[in-house]
Amino acid sequence: MKIGVVGTPDGWSSEFLADTVAEKTGYRLLIDMKDVRLDLHNNTCWFEGIDLNTLDALIIKKVGAWYSPALLDRLEMLRFLNEQGLSIFSKPASMISVLNRLSCTTSLKLAGIPMPPTTLTESIEEALYAVAEYGTAVFKPLYSSKGRGMIIVSDSDDVRTIVTDYAAKFSMMYIQKVVDLEEDKDLGVVFIQGKYLTTYARCKGDSWNTTTASGGHYASFTPSLEIIELARKAQHPFKLDFTCVDVAITPDGPVVFEVSAFGGFKGVLKARGINAAQLYVDAVIKEIS
Template sequence: MKHIGIIITDRNDPTAQAFQNACVSNNIKPHMIDLREKKVIIGESLSLQIADRDLQQLDVIIVRDVGAGGFDGVSFRFDVLRQLEQEGVPIINSPVSIQNAANKYYASSLMAKAGLPIPKTMVVQDTGNALNILDRMEDAVIKPIFGYKGKDIVRIKDGTIINNDGTTNDSELEGTIDAILEQRGMLYIQEYIANPGRDIRAFVVNGKVIAAIYRTAPEGAWINNLSQGGNESRCELSSYQIELCIKASRSVGTYFAGVDLIEELNGSNNGNGDKSLILEINATPSVAGIYKAWGINAAKYIIKNISSDL
C-alpha cells in the first residue's frame, strides 16, 4: 500500500478531509501531518520524523496548509518541506511554487514575465509615492503581499477609503497609508478593475482546468471571496480563459492551483472579445466551492492523478 502525507493545521478542514477520503477510496494510506508539531535535533544526522512517523518514507506529500504565524515558524516549516524534497520525497505543491504563489508581488512578476494580462500594479515604500500613485489610479486596492481570504484589503477611490460593503470610510488617507507602511514596510497597489460584481476561481490540476466557479459578492460589496460572504455558482470558461489559467499555474510552478480571474467591464479586449485579467493564484486552494457548484471533488481528481504515477 502506498502512503501519502497530507500537511494540515486543522483536521476538520473540509479540504483536508476530502484529501484523506480520496486517499482511502484509492487504496492509499493517508497520514495527516501538522508541521507545527515538528521538532528537529541536528547532530551527526537530521531526523525528519513526527512522533514515530518517518516522513522520508512517504511516497508523496500533499500540502494543504502549513499554518500562519510568525515569520520564523513559517520559514522553519517550509525548510522542513524543502529538506524532504531534497531527500527525494515528492511534495505537491512544491515549497517553491507555494511561496511563488503566496507572494503576490513575485507571482505578479512571474505572470507578467510569462506575458499574462494582470491589473496595473505598483509597489512603493513611502507615503509620498503611494499618494501620487493612488491619485493617478483614481480607483485602486492595497493588498497585503502575503494576504489570504480577501482579508486586510483596502480600496481607495478618488482619495476616499471604501469599505467592503461599499460605504465610505472617514479615516484620513495619509494616516492610513502611514499605518500600513509602518506595519508592512511597503505597499502593493493594484488598479481596481470594474467588473460585473463577481470574479472567477478556476481549479487547475496538472495542466488541465477541471472546473470553474463565479464568486459573487454580497449586494453592495466589492470583495468576492467566499470567506467574505461571496456566493459560488457554475462558470463555463472560454477557451481563452482556460489557456490563461493553465499558463498562470505553469508560471508559478504549481501542480494544482486556484486561479482567480476578473472580467473587466471597460477594458480593451484581447482580440477575441475577452477582457479577462488574472488577479492571483492560490497554491493551497479550498475544494469546497467547486464541489458545491459542480459536485466535482477536486481532491479526488488530484489523488487519482498522483496515484497513477506512484
Template sequence: MNKPSSRKKIGVVGIPGKWSTEVLADRLEAQTGFRAVIDMKDVELRLDTNQVIWKGLDLATLDGLIVKKISEVYAPSTEDRIHLLSHLESLGVKVFSPTKSMGRLINRLSGTLALQQGGIPMPKTRVTESAELAFATVREYGSAILKPLYSTKARGMLILGKGDSDEEVQAKLAEYRQHNTIFYIQEALDLKGRDLGMVFLGGEYLCTYARVAGGDAWNTTINSGGRYEKHDADGQLIELGRRAQACYDMSFTTVDIALTDQGPVVFEVSAFGGFKGALDGCGVDAAAAYSDYALAQVGEGK
C-alpha cells in the same frame, strides 16, 4: 465497502479539522488505508539524524505529501515551513506541489512578478516603500486596493476610493504601513460583484466557478459573504488560465480571473487551490481527482 487498492503512503499537510484538509485525507485513506493529517507546527527537523519527524513518524518514509494548507495565514514564517518540506524533497519524498513553486506563490510580489514575466494581463500594479509615491499612485488610480504581500482571502487588504479625502488616504496608508514594509497597490477594477476561479490539476483544466459577492462587500470572497456558481468558460479564457498557471509548476491550483470592460485580467495563482468552489460551483470532487493524481505520480494510481 471496497478494500484499499494501494499500499502507498501519502500524507496531507494541512489544518486538522478543516474541511478541505480532512476531505483530502478521506479520499487518500479510502484508496490506501493510510491517513496522516500533518500540522507543520508539530514537525521537527533533526539535522543530526537527517530526519523530519511528525508525532514519531519519519516523514521521509512516506511516498508523498500533498500540501493542502501550510499555515492558517501567510507570513514570512510560512516560507520557513516550505524549507522544511524542501528537505524532504531532497530525501526523495514527492511533494505536491513542488516546494519551489509553492514558495514563489506564498509571497504576493514574487507571484506577481512571475505573471508579469509570463506576459499575463493583470490590473495596474505598483510596488514601493515610499509613502509619498504610494499616495501619488492612489490618486492617479482613483480607486485602489492595498494588498499585503502575505495574505489570503482578502485578509488585511484596504480599499481606497475616489471619495476619500487626502487625509483619509494618508490615514489608510499609515494604517497599512503599521503591518507592512512595502506598499503593494493595485488599481480597483469594476468587477460587477463577480470574479472567477479556474481550477487546474497537473496543468490540465478541470472547471471554472464564479464567486459572487454578497451584499455590499467590495470583494467576492466567501469569508465576506460571497457564494459559488458554475461558469462556462470559453476556450480563450481557459487558455489564459492555462498560461497563467504555467508560469509555475503546480500540481493543483486555482487561477483567479476577473472579466472587465478592458478584457479578462488575472489577479493571482493560488499556492494551494480550493476544493469547495469546484464542488459547490461545478459539482467536481477535486479532492478525489487530486488523490488519484498523486497516487499516479508516486507510481500506484488507477
C-alpha cells in the same frame, strides 16, 4: 501505499483531502507543520513518532492556517525532504514562488500575463501618487488570503492618514487599481498537473470583494477558450500540481489576480459538483505507483 497530507486540523479542505487519501489507500495521516521536527544531521523529519521520509509521498494542502512569512520556513523544511527524494505534491519550491504576492505578481508580469494596474512601494508619497492615479485602489498584504487585511482606499481628504497607518503595518505596500467586475463576480480556473479541470465563479455578497468569508457565494460558470488559455499560461511557470487561477472579466478584457499556492476544493464541489480532491489523489497515486 502511505501518503501523508500536510494541512490544518479541522480545516475543511485539509480534512476532506486526508479523508479522500484514506478512502483510496487505507492510510490517513494529517500533518500539522507546527508539530514537525526536521533533524538535518540524521536526515529525518518527525511527526507524532513517524519519520515522514518513510512515507511514499506527501500532498501539501496547507502549511498554516494564516498566511505569513513563517510559512516560507515550513516550506523550506519540506523542500529539504523533497530534494532528498520524498515525492511531494506540489513541490515546495514551486509553492514558495507563489506564496508571496509580490513574487507571484512579478512572475506573472514577466510572463506577459494581463493584470490590474499595480504599484509596489515603501514610500508613502509614492503610494499617494498611485492612489491619485488609480482613483480607487485596494491595498493588499503580501501574505494573505480571502481578502484578509485588504483595504479600499480612495483619493479623498483623509487618504494620507489612511496610507500612513497602513504603511506602519506593512512596509512594502502592494497597491492595485480596483477594476470593474462583470456581473460582480470573479473566476476560479482550476488545474491538476497543468491540465484544465473546470471553472467556477465567486459572486459578490454585500462586500467589495467576492470571498465567501465576506458573504460571497460560489456559482457554476462556463468560461471562454480565451479565459482558459489565459489561466493556463498564468499557472504554467509555477509547475503546481493543483492550483486555482483567479481571473476577473473586466470591460477591458480578462485579467489575472493571482495563482494560488493552496487552491481549495469546496468551490469546485459546490459550484460544479466535481470532487477535485479525488481526482488530485488519483493523479498522485498514478505518478508514484
